[in-house]
Amino acid sequence: xxxxxxxxxxxxLLAKELYLEHASPLYVACTEGxxxxxxxxLANADTNLVWQTPDEGWTPLHIAAAMGYDEIVSMLxxxxxxxDVLGNDDVTPLMAAAIQGQLSTVRILIDEGKANxxxxxxxxxxxLHGAVHNHHLACVEALLGYGADVNAVDAQGxxxxxxxxxxxxxxxxxAFAAKASAPLHLQQTATDGTTAVHAAALHxxxxxxxxxxxxxxxxxxxxxxxxxxxxxxxxxxxGNVVLLLLAKEADANAISNVxxxxxxxxxxxxxxxxxxxxxxxxxxxxxxxxxDGWDALxxxxxxxxxxxxxxxxxxGAKADATYKACAAFLAPAQEGHLACVSYLLDQxxxxxxxxxxxxxxxxxxxxxxxxxxxxxxxxxxGAxxxxAENQMGGTPLHVAAEMGNLSMVxxxxxxxxxxxxxxxxxxxxxxxxxxxxxxxxxxxYLS
Numbered sequence: 001x002x003x004x005x006x007x008x009x010x011x012x013l014l015a016k017e018l019y020l021e022h023a024s025p026l027y028v029a030c031t032e033g034x035x036x037x038x039x040x041x042l043a044n045a046d047t048n049l050v051w052q053t054p055d056e057g058w059t060p061l062h063i064a065a066a067m068g069y070d071e072i073v074s075m076l077x078x079x080x081x082x083x084d085v086l087g088n089d090d091v092t093p094l095m096a097a098a099i100q101g102q103l104s105t106v107r108i109l110i111d112e113g114k115a116n117x118x119x120x121x122x123x124x125x126x127x128l129h130g131a132v133h134n135h136h137l138a139c140v141e142a143l144l145g146y147g148a149d150v151n152a153v154d155a156q157g158x159x160x161x162x163x164x165x166x167x168x169x170x171x172x173x174x175a176f177a178a179k180a181s182a183p184l185h186l187q188q189t190a191t192d193g194t195t196a197v198h199a200a201a202l203h204x205x206x207x208x209x210x211x212x213x214x215x216x217x218x219x220x221x222x223x224x225x226x227x228x229x230x231x232x233x234x235x236x237x238x239g240n241v242v243l244l245l246l247a248k249e250a251d252a253n254a255i256s257n258v259x260x261x262x263x264x265x266x267x268x269x270x271x272x273x274x275x276x277x278x279x280x281x282x283x284x285x286x287x288x289x290x291x292d293g294w295d296a297l298x299x300x301x302x303x304x305x306x307x308x309x310x311x312x313x314x315x316g317a318k319a320d321a322t323y324k325a326c327a328a329f330l331a332p333a334q335e336g337h338l339a340c341v342s343y344l345l346d347q348x349x350x351x352x353x354x355x356x357x358x359x360x361x362x363x364x365x366x367x368x369x370x371x372x373x374x375x376x377x378x379x380x381x382g383a384x385x386x387x388a389e390n391q392m393g394g395t396p397l398h399v400a401a402e403m404g405n406l407s408m409v410x411x412x413x414x415x416x417x418x419x420x421x422x423x424x425x426x427x428x429x430x431x432x433x434x435x436x437x438x439x440x441x442x443x444x445y446l447s
Contacts, residue, residue, distance in 0.1 A: 057088030083113030193223035226257030
């Protein structure tokens with residue numbers, strides 16, 4: 001017989017018409033934690049309908065487990081609701097509880113319902129993974145006590161250890177080592193070859209890196225791209241992790257498989273001066289270059305890192321072979337590149353008209369990229385405004401005319417550009433302007 005309390009709960013529930021458009025009354029009652037309403041509904045429910053999945057993909061048991069409504073979970077289990085019923089992405093109620101850190105619910109599902117602690121989602125995520133991802137240490141310890149596999153991996157080969165290492169959760173990692181029923185696989189790699197040390201180094205967790213290496217992980221393991229933990233730490237600018245790995249004898253000159261970069265090169269490219277200094281102090285080769293001719297100086301200049309440039313030159317890097325990177329100015333930070341240009345000209349004494357890139361001088365390249373400040377700096381240092389590139393014979397003025405860059409045309413003419421200079425086919429800058437329909441705009445300056 002339905003009690004007055006249950007009748008009142010049902011009346012409240014039935015007033016929630018919006019919910020009822022999308023889910024059963026039982027589902028809504030579980031969402032609201034309405035114990036009396038659930039009890040009344042179960043008393044008259046078809047047990048075959050109790051566990052049906054609404055549009056959202058979760059059953060009443062899923063939502064009750066996720067919310068930690070233990071009494072309702074026990075009621076549903078007592079009515080023979082399938083404990084391992086699958087929701088969206090094959091998530092089970094136990095996973096839902098673990099993800100939300102509902103420790104007592106986790107225990108009820110396992111103790112009363114015999115839930116499968118080894119269940120996995122469509123992407124291979126385990127119950128333990130869900131708890132680790134969300135930093136629920138108590139749930140993790142409980143799951144390990146029930147026999148959860150600490151070394152299980154998802155579809156990408158990622159283990160609970162790698163998840164915790166990425167998050168910097170040392171307490172969680174120590175729990176794995178202390179409470180798991182099987183030894184922790186410290187050398188485990190994901191499908192891309194990354195290890196827990198990679199994950200910790202990438203996110204700057206020095207304490208986790210230290211623990212892992214001290215307990216047997218390789219400090220110098222390389223993933224499929226040839227990237228070591230040291231490379232990743234250098235890339236992100238984590239000097240404390242870099243120093244730690246170098247102290248653990250990580251190779252400062254390890255070369256990646258993809259672009260041939262070393263830790264020093266990636267640190268220089270990213271502008272991490274303190275890391276560049278650390279790597280140099282521990283034997284990183286400043287003169288190394290890739291098969292494409294790129295070196296640490298090249299990538300520092302290309303990205304406008306003048307402080308890194310100054311350090312490298314001061315410690316023996318050769319600037320003259322790298323000046324073309326400064327002339328390219330491909331990165332958006334014009335001020336940074338200008339500082340690099342000034343340093344190379346004033347301190348490194350590189351030739352202002354070279355070396356050339358495909359026959360183009362630095363001034364040509366400054367003009368084509370519309371870097372007015374850089375062009376002005378080059379001219380102030382004696383750049384030849386009439387230098388001709390060796391393919392078509394074009395001068396910087398030809399380039400400015402072709403681009404319709406009036407201000408650059410004016411600048412070059414004011415600084416002595418020869419308006420009569422010709423290409424190999426005899427074309428003058430005015431002819432070039434005519435060919436692109438800009439005679440009216442540029443003609444007065446090119447005649």
